[in-house]
Amino acid sequence: MIPPRATFPEGFLFGTATAAYQIEGSRFGGAGPSHWDTFAATPGNVVRAEDGAVACDHYHRWAEDLDLIAAAGFDAYRFSTSWARVMPDGAVVNPEGLDFYDRLVDGMLARGLQPFLTLYHWDMPATLADLGGWRNRDVALRFADFAEVIARRIGDRVVSTATVNEPWCVAWLSHFLGAHAPGLRDIRAAARAMHHILLAHGAAVERLRGLGQKNLGIVLNFDHATPASEAPADQAAAAVQDAIFNRWFIEGITCGTYPAEALAGLAPHMPTGWEADMGLIGQKLDWLGVNYYTRHIHAAAPGAPWPATREVPGPLAKTQMGWEVYPEGLEGFLTRLARDHVGDLPIYVTENGMAHADVPGVDDEARIRFVAQHFAAAQRAIAAGCNLRGFFYWSLLDNYEWAEGYEKRFGLVHVDFKTFARTPKASYHALKRALARN
Template structure:
C-alpha cells in the first residue's frame, strides 16, 4: 500500500468496523431473539441455516479484538449496539446488555481508540417483528426509546452516534427483494419500511439532541447504477434504480422529499400522512456515513412488475461476493454527498470478501491489499476535489457472520477460525499497519 497518514488531512481517522449481531454472540448476556434468528431457520434463507448465536464470541473476547485495533495503529472503532441485547423484547431494559456496552466503550477508550457507535445494524427484537417490524410505525417510536436508553448509558463517551446502518438494506432488500430478514416480497411492506426507517432516524436524532448529544449522523449505503447498454430503456432503468437505492434516503434527509420516479411506484403503498414526517426526517445532522462496495449494471425488464429492471453481470474483476471492483463509484458518491448535503463525511464501510485460508500460520490476501489501495486512492482524489472527508473504516475488523451468506464470506482484516475462534491477522492487516505507521 503506497499511502501514508501524510497523504490525508491532519486529524483524519483510520479505523475498522463491526456490527453487534455479526460478531458478539447473541446467545450470551441475556440478549433477546431477533428476526434474524427466526429468518435463519427458514429453508434456504441462510447458508447452512447459520445464525449469530456464537459468531466470533466478541462478547467474551472484546479485549483481544480491541488489542488488535490498537496494535494495528488504528485510531477508531466503529461498532453497533444491539437493540435486542439492550432491550430483549424491544422495550424492557436488560442490565447485562447495558453493562456490556459500558465495558466495551471503556475498553475502547483505554486503548486510545475513538468509539463510533451505530444504534441499529439490523438486529430487530422478535417481539417487535411480531407486530409488523419496520412496516409498523410503532417500531420507529420504540426505536427512539431505545436510542435514549443506550445513549443515557454510553453517549457521554462515544465520539459519534449513527442512527441507522444502511436503510436500503433494512427496507428494500428485506421487504421487497426478500433477501434479508424478515424476508418479505411485499411492496406495501417495503414502502412503509422505506419511510418508517427514516422516521426512526428522525425521532432518534430529535431525542438525542434533547439530551445534548452532538456528532449525530446516519450511515447510507450506495451502489453505482449504470445502464447495461446505450438504449434509452436501460438508461431509464438505471436512473430509477439510482432513485430507489441511492437517492431516496439522502434526498429525504437533505431536502425533505423523495425522488419523483421512485415515489411514483411507492406512493400508493405509503402510510397515510407520511408527508407530515418529512421535516423531522430532514432535521440537521453533523455528518454523513458512506458505505460503498460495488456497482451494478442495470437493464430494463419491461415484462416484470414495477420497477421493471434487473441487474446483469458486468465485466470487471469480482470479489468473493460476486461484486465488481469499481473504486470510481466511491469517488462519485463522495462528491454527490458533498453536493447534496455539504456535511463532513466518513467512509464508514468499504472492503471486500475473499476465500481466505490460513497457510503456515499466515493469510496472504494480496487481492484485499489492492482493493484497499485503489479505494484509498479514490478517497484521496475526492479530498482533492473538495470533499470534507474525515475518516475511513475498513469493513470489517474480523471475519464474521455475513447475514444470508452465513460464515462463508470473509471480509475481515483478521481471519477467524469459526471452530476454535482463533484470530489470525491477515497480510492486509499487517500492510495497513505499516501504512499507518508512516
C-alpha cells in the same frame, strides 16, 4: 502499496468496523431473540441455516479484539449496539446488556480508540417484529426509546452516534427483495419500511439532541447504478435503481421529499399522510456516513412489474461476493454527495472492504490492492473538495455475513469458527504499515 497516513489530511481518522449481531454471539448476556434468529431458522434463508448465536464470540473476546485494533494503529472503532441485547422484549432494559457496552467503550478509551457508535445494525427484537417491525409506525417511534437508553449509559463517552446502518438493506433488501430478515417480498411492506426507517432516524435524532448528545449522523449505503447501454430504456432503468438505492434516503433527509422515479412505484403503497413526517425526518445532520462496495449494471425489463429492471453481469474483477471492484464509484459518490446534497458537511467512509476466500498463512494480495485503490479514490474526492474526515475498513474480523452465513470473509483478521482463534492477515499488516505515524 496502500497510500500511507502521511498522504491524507492532518487529523484524518482511520478505523475499522463491525456489527453486534455479526460478531458478539446473541446467545450470551441475556440477549433476546431477534428477527435475524427466526429468519436464519427458516429453511432456505441462510447458507447452512447458520445464525449469530455464537458468531465470533466477541462477547467474551472483546478485549483481544480491541487489542488487535489498537495494535494496527487505527484511531477509531465503529461498533454497533444490539437492540435485542439491550431491550430483549423491545421494552424492558437488560442491565447485563448495558454493562457489556459499558465495558466495551471503556476498553476502547483505555486503548486510545475513539468510539463511533451505530445504534441499529439490523437485529430487531423479535417481539417488535411480531408487531410488524419496520412496517409499523409505532415500532419506528419506539426506536427513540432505545436510542435514549443507550445515550444515557454510554453517550458521555462516544465520539459520534449514527442512528441506523444502511436503511436500504433494512427496508428494500429485506421487504421487497426478501434477501434479509424479515424476508418479505411485498411492495406495500417495502414502501412502509422505506419511510418508517427514516422516521425512526428522525425520532432518534430529535430525542438525542434533547438529551444534549452531539455529533449525530446516519450511515447510508450507495451502489453505483450503471446503464447496460445508451438505449433510453436502459438509461431509465438505471435511473430508477439509482432513485431507490442512492437517492431515496439522502433526499428524504436533505430535500424533504422522495425522488419521483421511486415514488412512481411506491406512492400507492406509502403510509397515509407520510408527507407530514418529512420535517422530523429532515433533522439536521452533523455528519454523514457513506458505505460503498460496488456497482451494478441495470437494463430495462419490458413487461415486468415496476421497477421493471434487471441486472446485467459486469466485466470487472469480482470479490468473493461476486461484486465488481469499482473504486471509481466511491470517488463518484463522495463528490456527488458533497455537490448535490450535503455541501461541506463532514463525511466518513464508514464501510468499504471486500470478501475474499483467504486462509491463514496465505497472502490476501487482492484485499491489499482493493484497499489501496479505494484509499486513492478517497484521496481524489478530497482533492475535488469533499470534506472527507475518515475511512473505516469493513471489517475487522471474518464474521457472520448475514444470509451468506460464515462463508464470505471480509476480515482483516482471519477467524477460525471452530476454535475462534484470530490470525491477522497480510492486509492487516499492510494497513498497519500504512497507518504507522513514524
